[in-house]
Every structure is written in structure tokens, then in C-alpha cells.
Amino acid sequence: MKAVVLAAGQGTRIRPLSHSVPKPMLPVADRPLVAHTIDAAIDAGADEIVLVIGYEADTVHEYFGPEYRGVPVSYAVQTEQAGTADAVNAASEHLDGPFAVLNGDNLYDPAAIAQLFEQCPAVCAIEVDDPRNYGVLSTDGDSVSGIVEKPADPPTNLANAGAYAFPEAARKWLEVPESDRGEHEITDVLATVIDEFDVSPVTLSRWLDVGRPWELLEANEWKLSVLERRIDGDVSDDAHLEGDVVVEPGATIKPGVVIDGPALIRSGATVGPNAYVRGATLIDEGAKVGHAAEVKNSVLSRDASVSHLSYVGDSVLGRDVNLGAGTNVANLRHDDAAIEFTVKGERVSTGRRKFGIVAGDDVKTGINSSLTPGLKLSPGATTNPGETVNRDR
Ligand code: TTP
Structure with a gap:
């Protein structure tokens, strides 16, 4: 048929x-x-x-x-x-x-x-x-x-x-x-x-x-969870890879890195040194997670970069996004309510207790930026060093 x-x-x-x-x-x-x-x-x-x-x-x-x-x-x-x-x-x-x-x-x-x-x-x-x-x-x-x-x-x-x-x-x-x-x-x-x-x-x-963007995260949660462990890239002896982790040929995992699967590190991507990646996470081709950065349940699209001392949780980063050192994404509200997100100009519930940010291609954040849950950053948007961003831009 x-x-x-x-x-x-x-x-x-x-x-x-x-x-x-x-x-x-x-x-x-x-x-x-x-x-x-x-x-x-x-x-x-x-x-x-x-x-x-x-x-x-x-x-x-x-x-x-x-x-x-x-x-x-x-x-x-x-x-x-x-x-x-x-x-x-x-x-x-x-x-x-x-x-x-x-x-x-x-x-x-x-x-x-x-x-x-x-x-x-x-x-x-x-x-x-x-x-x-x-x-x-x-x-x-x-x-x-x-x-x-x-x-x-x-x-x-x-x-x-x-x-x-x-x-x-x-x-x-x-x-x-x-x-x-x-x-x-x-x-x-x-x-x-x-x-x-x-x-x-x-x-x-x-x-x-x-x-909607959080459904892309759910799609990755589903399809990453069915991958079987396969380590083909360049992995340091001092890295610890737990569970279903796939490291494609041409990917590099540096010393001190801990990865808890499910996670997929694609060709040309680099993680570490001393970074922590928790599932379900996709680090797409050419993407980078720097020294002492933590990425949890997120999608880093092609050539996106999370610089040293940063945290990214429950987020989707578009292509060529660059999060400056010390950028922190908040993914949980104090009142535990479901995180809202703007879809076609309206705030709607994602139904998720934990949700971080969605950054369009080429977004750049200044060092020590604080990004609040459910934030949407348009392609090419920037933040200043030390800025707390709680409105879409
Ligand atoms: P939708 O999800 O309704 O439309 P969309 O994918 O453009 O997304 P949005 O509503 O956010 O703008 O479409 C369902 C499927 O049908 C999807 O795979 C896209 C496809 N589609 C077409 O191929 N042509 C069309 O004219 C429309 C409306 C959808």
C-alpha cells in the first residue's frame, strides 16, 4: 500500500x-x-x-x-x-x-x-x-x-x-x-x-x-528510551556512562563526565570535562556541553553550546544557541504549579511540573543569565550578563 x-x-x-x-x-x-x-x-x-x-x-x-x-x-x-x-x-x-x-x-x-x-x-x-x-x-x-x-x-x-x-x-x-x-x-x-x-x-x-515545543521533548523521551547502549565515540577512561547511552562515532566525552541514560551524543558533539548529562537528553551533531555544566532531559540541537558552569533542564535549544558561562535555567515553580508557555500569543499550560526554556536558533545569553520556567526566546535573541529574564523576547 x-x-x-x-x-x-x-x-x-x-x-x-x-x-x-x-x-x-x-x-x-x-x-x-x-x-x-x-x-x-x-x-x-x-x-x-x-x-x-x-x-x-x-x-x-x-x-x-x-x-x-x-x-x-x-x-x-x-x-x-x-x-x-x-x-x-x-x-x-x-x-x-x-x-x-x-x-x-x-x-x-x-x-x-x-x-x-x-x-x-x-x-x-x-x-x-x-x-x-x-x-x-x-x-x-x-x-x-x-x-x-x-x-x-x-x-x-x-x-x-x-x-x-x-x-x-x-x-x-x-x-x-x-x-x-x-x-x-x-x-x-x-x-x-x-x-x-x-x-x-x-x-x-x-x-x-x-x-507544541514540550511535545518535542516528549517525543525525544519516547525515542531515546528505546535506544540500546552503544559506545562508538572517543570516551575518556575517566568518564562514567550509566544505562542506555549512545555515543556516536566522532563524538567526544572528556574526563570526569557522568552521563545517566537515556542519552544520545551525536557525531561531532563534545561533552566535558566534568559535565553531568541526565536523560532523556539529545546532544545533536556538533553541540557542546562545557566544563562543569549540567544538562537534564533536554534537546540541544545541532551546534548548540552550553558553556561552563551552566544548568539546563527540561528545555529545547535550537541550532547554534550559545548559553554563556553560568547561565541557569529554572524549570520548577515554588508553588509546584504546571509551567505555562506562550503558544500563538496565548499562555497555555504545558501540563508539566518541570519545564525550562525554548530558545530559537542563534539565541545568545550573557554570562550568569537566569532564565525562568516557560520562557520563550526568539531566534537571535540575546540577554545581558547577570540578567534575570522572566518575559519572552
Ligand atoms: P497540524 O498540526 O494541524 O498543522 P501544522 O503541522 O502546520 O502545525 P500548526 O497547527 O502548529 O501550525 O497538521 C497536522 C499534519 O498535517 C502535520 O503533519 C502537518 C500536515 N499538514 C499539511 O501537510 N498541510 C496542511 O495544510 C496542514 C494544515 C497540515
Whole structure:
């Protein structure tokens, strides 16, 4: 079956991280987010990937090329991000026979995607305690009988998980009217398929929709936790690596470093001397953790640097970020309340008791900067030496 993977979105909620790197290309363990979606499709037996690209399309195209893991990849360009049904419609010419549709910013358990393909027509669902903020499936016996968006009174606890296996006939139904939020939505295509076919629900055991920055941390927590210990880089005899730690070839771990996994230290990265890295942490290619710095449960993107005597916890640092010596990130409130973060101009709860900062590419902090929980720093923002920063900039 061909799998259409949607990766054209602008990723407005995950800004500033999506400023220059499109959301599907943000790092999750050793590969971009969308590579995990594509891996799930290939592991489930997809014989071709149709990747829908739009925002920062070249970055996605260059990474995957014409073939990925031996499976052909073709590309459809969605010129305007007019919704998920519009995105699939952009890929319509590539389709013949039944086809699957997966969100390129979702992590799925691969076994369920194999089941989805087998049971076509089918839709993936995840059981949630409170489905009122999701698209919710209703069922009749073993079939899905409908889908309703954000219902006040949910018919089931089965939330739509954005993975579909459609019969060939669905190609005719891709042109749907605009929804209330002004997009052409794939769920309206699903509604027609449900009317015309018996659609099976396939329940996922694990699923993650990466929409906001802390969900990128959660994605890394998931995919780093399944890595197995592998030490290929240059590791000092005086370093202590505990648990599932991966040190790629070309990475350097200096004397006195302690790493508690899960952690991935990628090629060209340097840690130490005397640094402490606690899981789940990704130190991406070329990133640096300096002398006596501590990094916990964080993502350091390519070429980011945490200088000596600094602390970074539960944070995401974009590319080329440089935290000056003695920069400290606070990740916990005195009142223990969940940390809030600004998403599209509104303060929302991350639901996390511990959350640090999100720094866009090229942020630079002065020495001894103090950064408060839930802080967002735009690409290129700077702080002064000794400054306490408690407002986004
Ligand atoms: P969304 O998460 O709804 O959109 P987005 O990724 O652009 O993020 P945001 O809401 O923060 O701006 O999209 C779900 C998936 O569908 C995601 O993988 C991106 C993809 N998509 C497209 O390919 N084209 C589109 O027009 C839209 C809206 C989404």
C-alpha cells in the first residue's frame, strides 16, 4: 500500500523552533520527527511513500531523496497550507488503489500501523481519559459509525489519532468544503468513507502528536528510551556512562563526565570535562556541553553550546544557541504549579511540573543569565550578563 505522509504544515504552534527548520525535520533522537512516521509506514509494509511538502519543502526533500530505506519516495507539493484534505488532494495523482494517510508530526506504535494497513478501510484511535479536546470516533459493533470534533458529550473515549487506510474510492472524495476553522479537513473525507464502507477502528497502545515545543521533548523521551547502549565515540577512561547511552562515532566525552541514560551524543558533539548529562537528553551533531555544566532531559540541537558552569533542564535549544558561562535555567515553580508557555500569543499550560526554556536558533545569553520556567526566546535573541529574564523576547 502507498502511504501519504503529510509534512507541509507551517508548525505555527511549535515556534520559534520551526522558524527555519520545518517541524517534521526537528530532531527526535537520531533522525527527524517525520522519519519516525515514515519508518512506521515502512515497517508496516508500505511499498511507496508519498511525502506532501510545502513549508520549507527543500529541507525535507533533500533529506529523504528519491528512496529511503530501499522504499521509493515521491513528492507532492502543497502550495498553500489549506488543510489536511487539501494536502492529500495534492498527492492524488500519485495514488492508485487503496492508500494510507499519516500525519508527519505524529509518533505511532508501528505494530498498530501494520494492523491499520491489513484492516483497510480503517482508522487509528487512542483511548484517552478525557476525549473532549479531540476528534472522537463513535462505534457500532466492530465498525466506526461517525466522527465528531471536540464533543461536549463524547460518544466513546476513542480519540482520532490521525492515521487512516482508505479505499481507492476515497480519491473521489478529497475535495471537501472548508470547515469552521477555515481548513479542508481529512476528517470530512473520513466521514464520507464511514458512510460508504465498513471502517475498522485500530487502537494504538502509544501515540504522540507533536504540536507544541514540550511535545518535542516528549517525543525525544519516547525515542531515546528505546535506544540500546552503544559506545562508538572517543570516551575518556575517566568518564562514567550509566544505562542506555549512545555515543556516536566522532563524538567526544572528556574526563570526569557522568552521563545517566537515556542519552544520545551525536557525531561531532563534545561533552566535558566534568559535565553531568541526565536523560532523556539529545546532544545533536556538533553541540557542546562545557566544563562543569549540567544538562537534564533536554534537546540541544545541532551546534548548540552550553558553556561552563551552566544548568539546563527540561528545555529545547535550537541550532547554534550559545548559553554563556553560568547561565541557569529554572524549570520548577515554588508553588509546584504546571509551567505555562506562550503558544500563538496565548499562555497555555504545558501540563508539566518541570519545564525550562525554548530558545530559537542563534539565541545568545550573557554570562550568569537566569532564565525562568516557560520562557520563550526568539531566534537571535540575546540577554545581558547577570540578567534575570522572566518575559519572552
Ligand atoms: P497540524 O498540526 O494541524 O498543522 P501544522 O503541522 O502546520 O502545525 P500548526 O497547527 O502548529 O501550525 O497538521 C497536522 C499534519 O498535517 C502535520 O503533519 C502537518 C500536515 N499538514 C499539511 O501537510 N498541510 C496542511 O495544510 C496542514 C494544515 C497540515
